[in-house]
Amino acid sequence: MTESASPGPCHFVIFGATGNLAQVKLFPALYHLERAGRLNEDLLFVAIGRRPWDDSRWREHLEEAVRAAAGEAVDETALQRFADRFEYLRGDLNEPATYTELFEVLSRPRMGSCENIVFYLAIRPDDFLPVVNNLDRVGLNRGHGRHRIVVEKPFGRDLESARELNRELHQHFDEEQVFRIDHYLGKETVQNLLVFRLANTLIEPLWNRNFVDHVQITVAEDIGIEDRAGYFDRTGTLRDMVQNHLLQLLASVAMEPPATMDANDRRDEKVKVLRSIRPIPVSRAGDFAVRGQYVAGEGNGARMAAYRDENDVPDSSVTETYVALKLYIDNWRWRGVPFYLRTGKRLARKQSIIAIRFRQPPQQLFRTAIQERIRSNWIYLSLQPDEWMQMELRAKQPGLELETRTVRLNTGFREEGETSLDAYETLLLDVIEGDASLFIRFDEVEESWKVVAPLMEAWSQDSRSLRVYPAGTWGPEEATLLFDSPAHVWRKNLRG
Numbered sequence: 005m006t007e008s009a010s011p012g013p014c015h016f017v018i019f020g021a022t023g024n025l026a027q028v029k030l031f032p033a034l035y036h037l038e039r040a041g042r043l044n045e046d047l048l049f050v051a052i053g054r055r056p057w058d059d060s061r062w063r064e065h066l067e068e069a070v071r072a073a074a075g076e077a078v079d080e081t082a083l084q085r086f087a088d089r090f091e092y093l094r095g096d097l098n099e100p101a102t103y104t105e106l107f108e109v110l111s112r113p114r115m116g117s118c119e120n121i122v123f124y125l126a127i128r129p130d131d132f133l134p135v136v137n138n139l140d141r142v143g144l145n146r147g148h149g150r151h152r153i154v155v156e157k158p159f160g161r162d163l164e165s166a167r168e169l170n171r172e173l174h175q176h177f178d179e180e181q182v183f184r185i186d187h188y189l190g191k192e193t194v195q196n197l198l199v200f201r202l203a204n205t206l207i208e209p210l211w212n213r214n215f216v217d218h219v220q221i222t223v224a225e226d227i228g229i230e231d232r233a234g235y236f237d238r239t240g241t242l243r244d245m246v247q248n249h250l251l252q253l254l255a256s257v258a259m260e261p262p263a264t265m266d267a268n269d270r271r272d273e274k275v276k277v278l279r280s281i282r283p284i285p286v287s288r289a290g291d292f293a294v295r296g297q298y299v300a301g302e303g304n305g306a307r308m309a310a311y312r313d314e315n316d317v318p319d320s321s322v323t324e325t326y327v328a329l330k331l332y333i334d335n336w337r338w339r340g341v342p343f344y345l346r347t348g349k350r351l352a353r354k355q356s357i358i359a360i361r362f363r364q365p366p367q368q369l370f371r372t373a374i375q376e377r378i379r380s381n382w383i384y385l386s387l388q389p390d391e392w393m394q395m396e397l398r399a400k401q402p403g404l405e406l407e408t409r410t411v412r413l414n415t416g417f418r419e420e421g422e423t424s425l426d427a428y429e430t431l432l433l434d435v436i437e438g439d440a441s442l443f444i445r446f447d448e449v450e451e452s453w454k455v456v457a458p459l460m461e462a463w464s465q466d467s468r469s470l471r472v473y474p475a476g477t478w479g480p481e482e483a484t485l486l487f488d489s490p491a492h493v494w495r496k497n498l499r500g
């Protein structure tokens with residue numbers, strides 16, 4: 005079952021092929037890889053769904069998904085070549101017959117003699133185990149080929165359930181075969197973090213407690229829960245976003261330079277960061293974190309319903325749709341530097357940023373307007389909706405006086421004409437090529453659950469700590485109380 009350098013897979017099996025993730029992310033990304041000539045000629049897909057579709061209905065669905073994402077720019081030849089690679093297999097995940105049939109499909113002459121397989125679980129986490137058990141039953145996790153299994157977040161509901169899920173998974177697949185996806189790691193800006201720091205002598209010497217005042221990480225969504233109440237109301241923002249995406253972003257900002265760019269060296273450094281996060285005492289959860297839920301509000305001129313009025317959400321739900329927290333990393337590089345994290349649904353704008361504020365110079369030598377005096381140098385990395393970087397520096401204001409003001413050096417990471425990649429394109433290609441650097445190793449999952457565990461415990465005992473915020477705003481006012489200094493404010497946009 006061991007993994008080593010490719011040859012890549014020749015079979016790519018997608019469970020949950022009729023679901024939202026497959027439609028919105030996987031198929032468009034795979035089509036782009038097809039168009040870019042990055043899929044091996046002999047790579048074949050098996051799409052598994054329970055809908056009673058024949059091949060032409062399946063093909064219609066697939067093409068619609070790609071066209072919706074590609075818009076006008078679809079390359080018909082590439083799309084037809086891509087669609088020709090697919091076989092649709094109708095089957096229930098819980099039915100052993102589905103796997104017997106899958107085994108037969110993969111053994112057909114059309115599929116050739118290559119045995120390397122990727123299994124992509126684009127399904128609810130509760131369905132992961134029935135699938136891996138059944139794959140084992142028909143021997144599809146074994147054989148001469150290399151088998152990889154891709155699992156989506158969230159990995160477990162807490163530390164214990166994640167360990168249990170992992171134990172079960174490891175009965176059938178080795179850790180190096182398991183690719184736990186956190187699609188934030190596939191974003192260009194996140195990958196750029198290491199390059200930005202380690203390929204620029206200008207930056208790395210400043211990247212520590214001696215020069216950095218604090219770090220802010222914001223992942224703001226303007227959408228609500230859409231039709232995912234069943235999943236979201238049981239999960240909440242802490243589990244859905246903080247335990248994975250936000251802590252991965254924090255680890256990517258704070259990690260030490262790895263010994264090499266090898267997957268395990270990089271992940272070793274992220275684990276060290278997660279392990280160094282100072283535990284939040286359950287009894288003081290309120291000093292370190294704020295959670296909120298949106299009530300009715302307005303955005304883009306439209307009325308937006310309260311979370312509790314969304315379809316299928318119970319009237320008495322205390323599930324959080326917003327979390328802000330303050331963490332400290334107790335290590336040599338970051339001791340004493342607050343990391344402020346926040347994320348929520350139905351916020352004022354879709355925006356994901358990492359903002360790093362530097363310390364003030366030791367002495368104010370120049371005349372500066374009062375409101376400008378608190379302004380420091382910032383580095384501001386935007387992940388979405390656009391990927392770019394901004395550095396804020398002080399410069400002399402034109403004129404007779406020696407006064408200063410903020411100037412902004414702003415750049416995209418892309419030259420004109422260079423296309424933007426979706427994170428899933430990067431990650432799917434990595435799966436195909438067997439590169440696990442941008443995937444989460446289990447010890448990272450464990451350490452992340454440990455970070456959020458005290459908050460889960462505190463909040464399960466105290467529903468009064470749930471704050472409210474009107475939809476379309478930046479979240480509960482109380483989030484500003486987390487700041488260590490009156491000079492700290494949430495960065496909302498490029499100017500302030």
Ligand SMILES: NC(=O)c1ccc[n+]([C@@H]2O[C@H](COP(=O)([O-])OP(=O)(O)OC[C@H]3O[C@@H](n4cnc5c(N)ncnc54)[C@H](OP(=O)(O)O)[C@@H]3O)[C@@H](O)[C@H]2O)c1
Pocket residue numbers: 019020021022023024025026028052053054055095096097098125126127128129131156157158
């Ligand atoms: N959607 C996203 O943007 C997103 C983002 C990040 C992570 N994820 C993760 O990705 C995974 C999938 O999410 P999703 O949004 O795509 O969910 P979804 O839209 O509910 O899709 C679930 C898929 O599983 C299939 N399925 C469910 N029960 C089945 C059964 N008994 N037999 C056969 N097929 C069955 C569904 O088939 P039917 O179509 O017949 O119902 C559907 O294809 C989840 O782990 C989620 O947390 C999703």
